[in-house]
Amino acid sequence: MNRVKDIARFGQQVWLDSLSRQLIASGRLRRLIDEDGIAGVTSNPAIFEHALTHDASYRDALAALPAGEPEVRFEAVAIPDIQAACDIFRPLYDTSGGEAGFVSFEVSPRLAHDADGTIAAARRLWAAIGRPNAMIKIPATGAGLVAIEESIAAGINVNVTLMFSHRHVRDVFEAYCLGLQRRSAAGLPIDRIRSVASVFVSRWDTLLDPLLATRAPELAGKVAISLARRAYQFWKHRFGPGSSFAALAARGAQPQRLLWASTGVKNPAYRDTLYVESLIGPHTVDTVPESTLEAFRDHGEASSQLEQGVEDASAVIDHLARIGIDLEAHADALQEEGLASFAKAFSALLERAA
Numbered sequence: 001m002n003r004v005k006d007i008a009r010f011g012q013q014v015w016l017d018s019l020s021r022q023l024i025a026s027g028r029l030r031r032l033i034d035e036d037g038i039a040g041v042t043s044n045p046a047i048f049e050h051a052l053t054h055d056a057s058y059r060d061a062l063a064a065l066p067a068g069e070p071e072v073r074f075e076a077v078a079i080p081d082i083q084a085a086c087d088i089f090r091p092l093y094d095t096s097g098g099e100a101g102f103v104s105f106e107v108s109p110r111l112a113h114d115a116d117g118t119i120a121a122a123r124r125l126w127a128a129i130g131r132p133n134a135m136i137k138i139p140a141t142g143a144g145l146v147a148i149e150e151s152i153a154a155g156i157n158v159n160v161t162l163m164f165s166h167r168h169v170r171d172v173f174e175a176y177c178l179g180l181q182r183r184s185a186a187g188l189p190i191d192r193i194r195s196v197a198s199v200f201v202s203r204w205d206t207l208l209d210p211l212l213a214t215r216a217p218e219l220a221g222k223v224a225i226s227l228a229r230r231a232y233q234f235w236k237h238r239f240g241p242g243s244s245f246a247a248l249a250a251r252g253a254q255p256q257r258l259l260w261a262s263t264g265v266k267n268p269a270y271r272d273t274l275y276v277e278s279l280i281g282p283h284t285v286d287t288v289p290e291s292t293l294e295a296f297r298d299h300g301e302a303s304s305q306l307e308q309g310v311e312d313a314s315a316v317i318d319h320l321a322r323i324g325i326d327l328e329a330h331a332d333a334l335q336e337e338g339l340a341s342f343a344k345a346f347s348a349l350l351e352r353a354a
Contacts, residue, residue: 004293005037006302011282013100015040017261017289020051021058024084036297039092039100041085042159042261042287044137045109045346048078052352062353070350071108077353078105079128086131093133098192099254104159105129106137109342118147126156132192135159139339140168140197145175148195152179155188158195161261162338164204165331169231169258172197173238176256180248191252196259196285199231201275203334206266208325215323219316221270225278226313227327232258232281232306259285264292273300281306 007014016029016038023029032038052058052074061077085103093101105125111117122136135157138144144160151158152175160172176197180190204224212219239245239255249255263275263286271277272295276286281304288296320327 002036002297003300003302004297005035007276007280007286008037008039010280010302010304011284012280013039013285014293015042015102015259015285015287016293017042017287018047019043019081019085019103020047020055021061021081022051022055024081024088025057029085029088032293033088033092036293038293039096040089040102040104040285040287042104042137043078043082044106044161045342045349048074049345049349049352052349058352070354074349074353075125075128079125082129082134083131086129086133089133090131098132098194101133102135102157102159102194102196103131103133104135104137106161106342109139109339109346111143112139112141112339112343113143115143115146115150118143119150122147122151122156122158123154126151133157135194135196137161139335140172141335141339145171148172148175149179149182152176152193152195153182153186155183155193157193159198159259160195160256161198162335163197163199164227164334165328166227166230166234167328168331168335169197169199169234173235173256177245177248180253184248184251184253189252190248191254194254195256197256198259198261198287199228200262200334200338201225201228201260201279202262202264202266203338204330205270207330207334208320209267211325216319219319221267221274222316223320224275226316228260228279229306229310229313230317232284233310235283255283257283257285259287261287263287264289277301277303278305280304 019041065073082105089101107118107121137159138147139162140160176195184190201224208223209220235258260279265272265274276296
């Protein structure tokens with residue numbers, strides 16, 4: 001039995017949070033699909049910065065390019081990798097009816113607060129990649145919400161990134177549905193559009209565990225999972241049977257899936273497969289770094305856990321409010337911190353692409 005592949009029995013897809021030319025050229029990505037059941041790939045500026053630093057084939061590819069703007073040069077070497085990965089996943093995309101086999105590429109983090117710039121970048125990247133199983137990553141900022149709605153209305157698959165709070169989840173779901181409504185009202189098809197909403201997990205415990213050490217130590221290591229489980233309950237309310245999404249579903253629309261991001265465990269005191277094991281449930285995606293994938297392959301336990309302890313999750317969130325921890329304020333700070341991290345990595349990769 002392959003422990004990673006076993007997760008699919010519970011309705012969850014596992015995506016790899018890594019991409020490089022070496023991963024593709026070596027055949028390792030194909031093996032991960034065949035052996036572990038990996039159903040997609042995500043990338044971000046930090047992932048590509050690491051790839052450009054450690055994969056010699058990128059240096060050779062960049063050296064062969066004419067001089068030009070660093071971002072243009074970066075895209076010239078990165079987009080072919082996105083296309084190649086899409087092509088590897090294409091059989092899965094086709095056999096799953098467009099439900100799996102996606103590869104994500106992110107717009108520049110420098111555009112995070114520029115709606116028009118993000119919309120233009122999403123359209124350009126979608127056209128440049130030219131694959132139906134690509135997804136364009138857009139952050140869940142205020143400007144990003146505008147761009148998400150516009151991109152969905154334009155027929156672009158979107159991976160919404162850097163979501164931390166209930167408000168982020170609610171607003172992203174709304175932007176997705178508004179985009180579908182606009183597209184349907186224009187007489188355009190909505191049945192092939194797919195989107196995921198990426199809720200970041202481990203960063204919550206990294207942030208709050210030190211604060212809870214003296215104020216509510218019994219909540220340490222429980223906040224991230226509790227917030228994810230609450231998000232899933234809201235997802236069921238927004239997209240489940242009897243919801244207002246039913247009218248769009250009747251026209252072929254598919255719900256926006258929740259995706260668990262940042263599921264690598266950062267606290268060595270916790271089980272290294274904690275977040276993956278705790279958030280297995282139907283109609284979701286978990287995107288995992290290679291180290292977490294290897295850990296789960298070795299000793300992970302697959303079972304349906306996402307709807308276990310829902311009342312306990314609510315109690316944790318209520319307790320946080322009682323002791324004065326403002327989750328929404330911390331969520332916005334975490335989002336800005338994530339944007340800053342991606343912007344730093346993006347600047348570093350552009351230096352390498354110059």
